[in-house]
Every structure is written in C-alpha cells, then in structure tokens.
Amino acid sequence: MALDKDKIKDSLTIEDIKLILTDLGSDMKMADKLIFQTVCHGGSKHKLHYYESSKEFHCYTDCGKNMDVYQVVIQAKKLQGFDLTFYEAVKYIANLTGKHYSADSTLDKVNSHIIDDWEFINKYRKRNEINKKIEPIHNLNVFQLFSPYGHISWLNEGISHETMRKFNIGYYLRDDRIVIPHYDIESNLVGIRGRAMRKEDVDSGRKYMPLIVGKTQYSHQTMLNLYGLHKTKDAIKRLKKIALFESEKSVLMCEDFYGDNNFSAAICGSSLSRFHVQLVLSLDVEEVFLCFDKMYRDSDSKEAEIYAKKIMKFANMLSPYCTVYVLWDDFEWIDYREAPCDRGKKVLEDFMRAKYEVKTINEGEIV
Structure with missing residues (x-):
C-alpha cells in the first residue's frame, strides 16, 4: 500500500512537528515559537524555523534552505549516518506519528x-x-563482421566494458547498430538483435530489430x-x-x-x-x-x-x-x-x- 506523502504532510500538527524534530535530536528554543536546533546541517544554533501556514522549514544559518519535513528528515538522518530515500522518509514520519494515509495507487x-x-x-x-524450442544458430562466422567493443552510448549509461564482453555485445558499423546476441538457457546462440543508433531508425519504430547481414536475418521468437x-x-x-x-x-x-x-x-x-x-x-x-x-x-x-x-x-x-x-x-x-x-x-x-x-x-x- 502506497503512502500519500501530501496527505501525511498536510495532517501534521504542531505537536507532530515537535515530536519529529525531537526524535531527530533537535530541541526548541522557546515553547511558544517553532524555532529548532539546526539538525539539517549539524549546527548547534537554534536557527531552523517552521512556518505552519506553508508547512515549510527555513534554516537561517549555513543552509539558507527552504525545506519540507521530508527533506529535513533526510538531511538529519544523513548526518547520523543513515542514507534515507524519500520513500523511507515518508515511512519514518508515518510510523512516528501514526498517520498512515493511503495514496490509493x-x-x-x-x-x-x-x-x-x-x-x-x-x-x-x-x-x-x-516442448517448443528455438533452433540454435551453428554458423558463428557472422561475428567476424562485428566490432567486439561496446558502443560509447551504453558506456555512458553505465554499462561497463567487462559486462559487454561477458554478454558478447558488439557493434555493426554498416547498419550503425549495437549487436546483442541472444542465447538460450543452455548457452546456444538463437538470435541476434540490433539496437539502432540512427535517429531515423529509432523514430520510425526500428529501435530494436533482428539483425540482417547480407541475405540472412538473425531473428528468433523472443516469446520463447x-x-x-x-x-x-x-x-x-x-x-x-x-x-x-x-x-x-x-x-x-x-x-x-x-x-x-x-x-x-x-x-x-x-x-x-x-x-x-x-x-x-x-x-x-x-x-x-x-x-x-x-x-x-x-x-x-x-x-x-x-x-x-x-x-x-x-x-x-x-x-x-x-x-x-x-x-x-x-x-x-x-x-x-x-x-x-x-x-x-x-x-x-x-x-x-x-x-x-x-x-x-x-x-x-x-x-
């Protein structure tokens, strides 16, 4: 069940805010004003102000930031050695205050x-x-036509040379396509797909297609x-x-x-x-x-x-x-x-x- 971050934030009372900041290790300067110790960056000064009308905090010292309660939680927890995601910050506040509003996903x-x-x-x-099986491709001479090096675009997306070598990813200069060999569970080659690098191929819906070399199309039934x-x-x-x-x-x-x-x-x-x-x-x-x-x-x-x-x-x-x-x-x-x-x-x-x-x-x- 998804938590509704907006419903939870809008429902937070002054007492909820005090509870959250206290749990984060902060305290209030004066009981009648919502001014807290700056847990957002680890300072000792009471410069973190909460504005009830906007449901926002502002740090009037080193941070100089406007933050909602989730951002304050993430910042404070990071200083404590916990790298919370946004979702975890929402869940933390929901569990602490008991406000588990569903997002009705x-x-x-x-x-x-x-x-x-x-x-x-x-x-x-x-x-x-x-019982259906794809017939393996036995003639592997076609790989001699491909560069064995990964394309720069995939390297830029975080796929390493080592991984591309492991999966036998290559490049076919003639068609300007990344070569993606497909193997069955027993490591038999069953097909070769190409990822188009030309904009006109991508725009025309030919982004991923079976590779065609000469008169041979290296297609296979991907559903199998x-x-x-x-x-x-x-x-x-x-x-x-x-x-x-x-x-x-x-x-x-x-x-x-x-x-x-x-x-x-x-x-x-x-x-x-x-x-x-x-x-x-x-x-x-x-x-x-x-x-x-x-x-x-x-x-x-x-x-x-x-x-x-x-x-x-x-x-x-x-x-x-x-x-x-x-x-x-x-x-x-x-x-x-x-x-x-x-x-x-x-x-x-x-x-x-x-x-x-x-x-x-x-x-x-x-x-």
Whole structure:
C-alpha cells in the first residue's frame, strides 16, 4: 500500500512537528515559537524555523534552505549516518506519528477489481511442460563482421566494458547498430538483435530489430526465450528469485550493479508469454519481480489504469505458484518509458523497497 506523502504532510500538527524534530535530536528554543536546533546541517544554533501556514522549514544559518519535513528528515538522518530515500522518509514520519494515509495507487485499485476474469487466471494454474524450442544458430562466422567493443552510448549509461564482453555485445558499423546476441538457457546462440543508433531508425519504430547481414536475418521468437538466463540462471536458482525487465539493457545494467548476484532476465518486449512463465517456473523461484517500463505519464490517469490492468494480468499468470511483486512508480522516480533501473542502482532499490505484493487469488475471495 502506497503512502500519500501530501496527505501525511498536510495532517501534521504542531505537536507532530515537535515530536519529529525531537526524535531527530533537535530541541526548541522557546515553547511558544517553532524555532529548532539546526539538525539539517549539524549546527548547534537554534536557527531552523517552521512556518505552519506553508508547512515549510527555513534554516537561517549555513543552509539558507527552504525545506519540507521530508527533506529535513533526510538531511538529519544523513548526518547520523543513515542514507534515507524519500520513500523511507515518508515511512519514518508515518510510523512516528501514526498517520498512515493511503495514496490509493492505481495499481491497488486495479488489483482489487481484476479477479472477475477467472478463465484467464485459471488456465495458468496448470504447470504443463512446454516442448517448443528455438533452433540454435551453428554458423558463428557472422561475428567476424562485428566490432567486439561496446558502443560509447551504453558506456555512458553505465554499462561497463567487462559486462559487454561477458554478454558478447558488439557493434555493426554498416547498419550503425549495437549487436546483442541472444542465447538460450543452455548457452546456444538463437538470435541476434540490433539496437539502432540512427535517429531515423529509432523514430520510425526500428529501435530494436533482428539483425540482417547480407541475405540472412538473425531473428528468433523472443516469446520463447528470456534474455540473459545463460549468465544469470545460477544466481536466480541460488537466490530463488527473478527480476523480469523488458529490455536487454536492463539486464546488463543489473550485471554491473550486482555481479554474481544478478538475478534478472528480459522478455524483450512488453508482453509476458506463457512460455516465459514456464521458463521462470522451471527455475524453481519463490519470488518474481515484474520490473516493466513506466508506460504512463500520470499515475492517476486512465492511461495508468489501463496499463495497471495489463501488468496485473501478467502478475496473475505467476501468482498461483510463487510470490509476485510489481515495481510501480507512485513517487515519480522515473520518466515515461523508462525502466526502474534506468536511474541507477539506488533508484532501483527504492523501487524494490516500495514494491507491491500481488496475492494469490482464490475464487470468491478478494484480497
């Protein structure tokens, strides 16, 4: 359940403010004035003023800043050696004051109304083996045409040379595309995709496409495979969890974040197939994290509601078998079309802490 930061802040009384500042190690100069010790930067002077009308603090000494109560908490905790995220600051105040106002997230609303489609849900309760497999590519001579070095754009986004070498990422100068080989779980090459670097290719919807070299198109059915499993399956099995992203780039970023503990894979699209589900279940995971791109501009919009219904249907394909979490952006941590990892490791871990658990649904029961 998301916490409504605005409702909580607006509901804070003078006594709540005093309680928060006292808990942060501050004290008041005079009982009849809201002037506190400057815990925002560690000073000893009483120069931190609180203005009830605006719900804002102002530090009249070294800081010289206007801050709301969440910013004061983050600053004070940082001086105490705790690097709080914004979400953790909201939770700290909610727990301290007892004001747990729900944000009524779009994802919550959808989750409580999606259980009418029992035929859709129940057909994923059977764990039938899937026999379809992608034919491996045996002729690897094509790699001689690619530069083995990573593209500067991905290096600038934080994907290291080491990670690109590990996943055999290259560059095809003729088509100006980053080369992304796809392997199945047994490390057989099954396809090669290219990430376009030309603006006209991106603008025309050809950002990610199967690579074409000469008369050969190195395409494969992405619905039958999860990108990165050939490298991350050991961590997934050991940790008994998997994070599913949309793009290959997210898996590469997680490799640099977590190394041998990278438990991610990518569906390489925006739809979770029953073949993806079977692959996930074959790894005997206990937890699944759906880390899909943010495809809504306003979390309270119809656009967000439609997208939430889509994500919840994916979640319910897996929830009968394991615990499923959805990473949903209630706090505007990322922009439209960005993935939860695109802003770095810290933001991704903020998402992980604020994740939504999707309960297993039994017929006739609302959770």
